[in-house]
Amino acid sequence: MAKGTILSIDAMGGDAAPDVPVEGAAVLLARRADITLLMHGDEALLAPLVDAQAALRGRCTIVHTDAVITSDMKPSQALRRGKGSSMWNAIEAVKNGEAGAAVSAGNTGALMAISMLILRKMEGVHRPAMTALWPTVRGRTVVLDVGANLEADAAQLVTFAIMGEAYARAALDIEKPSIGLLNIGSEEMKGHDEVREAHEWLRTATLDMDYRGFVEGDDISKGAVDVVVTDGFTGNVALKAGEGVARMLASRMREAFTANLRSKLGAALAMDGLKRLREQMDPSNVNGGVLLGLGGVSVKSHGGTDARGFAKACELAAALAESDYRDKIIANLLRVRESGLAAG
Amino acid sequence: MAKGTILSIDAMGGDAAPDVPVEGAAVLLARRADITLLMHGDEALLAPLVDAQAALRGRCTIVHTDAVITSDMKPSQALRRGKGSSMWNAIEAVKNGEAGAAVSAGNTGALMAISMLILRKMEGVHRPAMTALWPTVRGRTVVLDVGANLEADAAQLVTFAIMGEAYARAALDIEKPSIGLLNIGSEEMKGHDEVREAHEWLRTATLDMDYRGFVEGDDISKGAVDVVVTDGFTGNVALKAGEGVARMLASRMREAFTANLRSKLGAALAMDGLKRLREQMDPSNVNGGVLLGLGGVSVKSHGGTDARGFAKACELAAALAESDYRDKIIANLLRVRESGLAAG
Structure with a gap:
C-alpha cells in the first residue's frame, strides 16, 4: 500500500451500513491519492462492495469481524460486550498506530465510551468534549461541548476553549480562530458563576488565543466567532x-413550492x-463530530448520512490525523496550569 | 367607555414608539369591540396619533407622563428611577385594578423588574418564569423559562410546568395542553439531577396534567408537546x-431568489x-412574552416589532386578562404542596 494517511473505518455502523461507509470512503479516495484504508466488518459483505469501487482497488484492507455494536446498545453494554466488534477494532487500530484516525457512523454513546476506554484521555484533560460543525452565514463554526458531559465547571470550559481552538485550526483551516463563550446577555454581570469565572480566565490568561468574550445563542449562526464554548447540556439543546x-423551515x-x-x-x-441553498443547508456538507481530548482521533459521522456525508467525515478525520492539533492543545493546557488554574 | 377588557399600554416603549404601540393597539381594537385602553405616555405626542386612529375614538384614555424608561437602563436603575414612567404607570394600573393586563415593547429587564416589584409574586411561586411562543410544524409551542432566571431546581421546574400548562390553555386555547421536560436524550438515566427529579414528580404527582416526559431540542419545532419546560439559561440559548x-436561512x-x-x-x-411562508416565519405572528407567576398580567412585546406584531401582544394580554389561568396555577401548586414537594 502507498504511504500517507491511513484511515480506520467502521464499515458496519450507521443506518445504511455497510454500503454508505464503503461508498463514502471511495468518494474521498477518488480525489485523495495519499489516503489508504482499513475497513472493519463482515468480509463476506464487504468484499463485493469494495471490489465494485475503482477508487478502493489496492488501497483498502478488509479486517474481518462478525461482531457489531447495534444502535440500541447502551454505552455500558458496548463496553462489556463490544470487544472485537467493527467499531472496537476500528478504534484499536488507531491506538496501535496502524491508522491515523477512526471513523464510525454507529451508536454515538458506544463510540464515545469505547474511544475513551481505548484511546484514553490526553494528558491534562479530565473531560473530553464532543464537537459539532455549525453552518453559519460566513461558513462554519465549531460548537463544543454538544453532549459528552452534562455539566462543565470553569476549568473545563477553559479546556474546551483550548481544544476547540486547536480543532478549528485543523478542521476549518483557520490560522487564528476566534473564541466565544456562550451566555445569555452580553453584560459582564450575567451568566452562571462557572461561565463568568471561565470568562475571567480566558480574558486574563497568557494564552496565545483570540478570545472575544461572551456570545449569545443567535451569534452562532451569524458566525460571530469560529469557536463557541459551552457545557454539554446547553450545547446539545442548542444544536438540536x-x-x-x-x-x-425546509418542510415549509x-x-x-408545491402549492x-x-x-x-x-x-x-x-x-x-434553490439547489445551492439546499447544498448549503445540507447536513452532509458539515458532517463529522469529534470527541476532543483523547490520545487519538475518533470521528463520529451522522448515522443517517449518505456517501457524500460519510466522505466529509473521512476528510475531517484525515485533516486531524495529519495535523499537530494535539500538540497545540497540550502546550496551551500547560500554560493554563502554569498560570494556576486547576486543569479541567 | 364600554364595558369589557381594559388594556394598559406603555406607549413609549420599543424601537418605534409611540407610533407602533398606538397603531398596534388600533389594529386590535378595530376587530375587538369589547376592549378599551389606557395609553401611558407623553400626551402631546400621543393625542394626534390616537386621534388619527378611527378604531381608538372614544375607547382610549391617555394617561400623561413625561418620564420614560430607556432601553439602556439596567433593571436596578429602572427600579430606582422608573417610578412615574409610562412603563411603571402601565403596570401600576393593573395592580390598582384599573386594567386587566399591561403591554410594553420597552426594556425587557426593566419590565421584568418593575412587574415583579409592583405586581408581586403569586402565592406559592418563588421564581416567575419568562415564556416564549415558538412556531412549530403544527402551530405554536410555549417554551419557559427563556431567561427570567439563570437556574432552576426540581421544584421550580415543576412550578414552571404548572404555570406553562395554564398559560398554554389561556394563550393558545388548548383544552388539555401536553407538557415535556427538555433534556438531552430520552433515556431515563440521562440529564441533570434536577431535571430527573422534576421528571419523577411530574410523572407521579396527582396533577391533572398531560405530562409526556422528556423531549429534546429538535422536538420543539416538531410541536411534539404544547409546553416545553426548562431552566432560563438553557431556554434562552435554545430560543436565540x-x-x-x-x-x-431567510437571508440565504x-x-x-435574487441570484x-x-x-x-x-x-x-x-x-x-412564498408570502404564506414569510407569514408563517414572521416573528410578529407569534409576538408576546409573559412573565408568569405574578399577581397580574404583564406582556412583553418585541422591541422591534411592527403594528401587527404589537397587536398580537395586545391580543395575548386580553386573552390572559379574560382567563382564569391564575386560579388554575394556584390550584395545581396547592396539589403539589399537598403531595410534599417544596414549593418552587
Whole structure:
C-alpha cells in the first residue's frame, strides 16, 4: 500500500451500513491519492462492495469481524460486550498506530465510551468534549461541548476553549480562530458563576488565543466567532433546537413550492439558486463530530448520512490525523496550569 | 367607555414608539369591540396619533407622563428611577385594578423588574418564569423559562410546568395542553439531577396534567408537546439559537431568489406560497412574552416589532386578562404542596 494517511473505518455502523461507509470512503479516495484504508466488518459483505469501487482497488484492507455494536446498545453494554466488534477494532487500530484516525457512523454513546476506554484521555484533560460543525452565514463554526458531559465547571470550559481552538485550526483551516463563550446577555454581570469565572480566565490568561468574550445563542449562526464554548447540556439543546428549526423551515419551503402549478413552475425556474441553498443547508456538507481530548482521533459521522456525508467525515478525520492539533492543545493546557488554574 | 377588557399600554416603549404601540393597539381594537385602553405616555405626542386612529375614538384614555424608561437602563436603575414612567404607570394600573393586563415593547429587564416589584409574586411561586411562543410544524409551542432566571431546581421546574400548562390553555386555547421536560436524550438515566427529579414528580404527582416526559431540542419545532419546560439559561440559548438559524436561512433564501433573472422570475411565480411562508416565519405572528407567576398580567412585546406584531401582544394580554389561568396555577401548586414537594 502507498504511504500517507491511513484511515480506520467502521464499515458496519450507521443506518445504511455497510454500503454508505464503503461508498463514502471511495468518494474521498477518488480525489485523495495519499489516503489508504482499513475497513472493519463482515468480509463476506464487504468484499463485493469494495471490489465494485475503482477508487478502493489496492488501497483498502478488509479486517474481518462478525461482531457489531447495534444502535440500541447502551454505552455500558458496548463496553462489556463490544470487544472485537467493527467499531472496537476500528478504534484499536488507531491506538496501535496502524491508522491515523477512526471513523464510525454507529451508536454515538458506544463510540464515545469505547474511544475513551481505548484511546484514553490526553494528558491534562479530565473531560473530553464532543464537537459539532455549525453552518453559519460566513461558513462554519465549531460548537463544543454538544453532549459528552452534562455539566462543565470553569476549568473545563477553559479546556474546551483550548481544544476547540486547536480543532478549528485543523478542521476549518483557520490560522487564528476566534473564541466565544456562550451566555445569555452580553453584560459582564450575567451568566452562571462557572461561565463568568471561565470568562475571567480566558480574558486574563497568557494564552496565545483570540478570545472575544461572551456570545449569545443567535451569534452562532451569524458566525460571530469560529469557536463557541459551552457545557454539554446547553450545547446539545442548542444544536438540536437549531436543527429542528432548519428542518421545519425546509418542510415549509417544500410546501410553498408545491402549492400549485404556478409555484411549481417558479421553483423550476429558481432551481439553480434553490439547489445551492439546499447544498448549503445540507447536513452532509458539515458532517463529522469529534470527541476532543483523547490520545487519538475518533470521528463520529451522522448515522443517517449518505456517501457524500460519510466522505466529509473521512476528510475531517484525515485533516486531524495529519495535523499537530494535539500538540497545540497540550502546550496551551500547560500554560493554563502554569498560570494556576486547576486543569479541567 | 364600554364595558369589557381594559388594556394598559406603555406607549413609549420599543424601537418605534409611540407610533407602533398606538397603531398596534388600533389594529386590535378595530376587530375587538369589547376592549378599551389606557395609553401611558407623553400626551402631546400621543393625542394626534390616537386621534388619527378611527378604531381608538372614544375607547382610549391617555394617561400623561413625561418620564420614560430607556432601553439602556439596567433593571436596578429602572427600579430606582422608573417610578412615574409610562412603563411603571402601565403596570401600576393593573395592580390598582384599573386594567386587566399591561403591554410594553420597552426594556425587557426593566419590565421584568418593575412587574415583579409592583405586581408581586403569586402565592406559592418563588421564581416567575419568562415564556416564549415558538412556531412549530403544527402551530405554536410555549417554551419557559427563556431567561427570567439563570437556574432552576426540581421544584421550580415543576412550578414552571404548572404555570406553562395554564398559560398554554389561556394563550393558545388548548383544552388539555401536553407538557415535556427538555433534556438531552430520552433515556431515563440521562440529564441533570434536577431535571430527573422534576421528571419523577411530574410523572407521579396527582396533577391533572398531560405530562409526556422528556423531549429534546429538535422536538420543539416538531410541536411534539404544547409546553416545553426548562431552566432560563438553557431556554434562552435554545430560543436565540433557533432564531439565529431562522434568520440565516431567510437571508440565504433571499440570495437564492435574487441570484439571476431566472430565479427572480421563479420567485415572482411562486410568490403566493412564498408570502404564506414569510407569514408563517414572521416573528410578529407569534409576538408576546409573559412573565408568569405574578399577581397580574404583564406582556412583553418585541422591541422591534411592527403594528401587527404589537397587536398580537395586545391580543395575548386580553386573552390572559379574560382567563382564569391564575386560579388554575394556584390550584395545581396547592396539589403539589399537598403531595410534599417544596414549593418552587
